[in-house]
Amino acid sequence: MEILNEIRFSMPSLSVNESAARAAVSAFIVQADPTVEELSDIRTAVSEAVTNAIVHGYRGTSGRIDMVVRLLPDREIYIRVRDSGCGIADVKKAMEPLFTTAPEEERSGLGFSVMESFMDRLSVRSESGRGTTVTMRKKLAAHGG
Numbered sequence: 001m002e003i004l005n006e007i008r009f010s011m012p013s014l015s016v017n018e019s020a021a022r023a024a025v026s027a028f029i030v031q032a033d034p035t036v037e038e039l040s041d042i043r044t045a046v047s048e049a050v051t052n053a054i055v056h057g058y059r060g061t062s063g064r065i066d067m068v069v070r071l072l073p074d075r076e077i078y079i080r081v082r083d084s085g086c087g088i089a090d091v092k093k094a095m096e097p098l099f100t101t102a103p104e105e106e107r108s109g110l111g112f113s114v115m116e117s118f119m120d121r122l123s124v125r126s127e128s129g130r131g132t133t134v135t136m137r138k139k140l141a142a143h144g145g
Contacts, residue, residue, distance in 0.1 A: 004071040013058040041118035048111040049081040057085025075140040082133040088126035
């Protein structure tokens with residue numbers, strides 16, 4: 001995979017860091033000149049991925065969330081969000097709309113659906129007891145589009 005530019009960062013799984021992750025990704029990808037709508041879509045997908053890691057991956061505990069953001073050729077954005085939390089026993093089930101492991105917290109169960117709707121590709125790999133990796137890609141429209 002040819003990489004034009006990349007940032008990597010790591011943060012504690014604190015809820016206040018969801019907005020910091022969103023801001024860092026936004027500041028980095030602005031160099032690719034996304035539209036306002038594309039930037040909003042990516043910010044929303046990042047928020048969902050980081051929130052899932054904090055709320056579900058580290059439920060009742062804490063840990064680190066590692067992120068990689070890459071600018072690829074042809075105006076493609078690559079984002080990876082990884083935690084070392086509890087993992088997801090059944091990824092396919094977890095990706096079903098409205099599925100939630102925290103109904104008592106009034107969680108909507110739409111996190112993965114939101115990520116899928118705003119990004120072109122979504123991949124979720126997880127192992128119980130070892131954590132989850134969410135990889136997202138979005139191809140930006142041609143300049144001026």
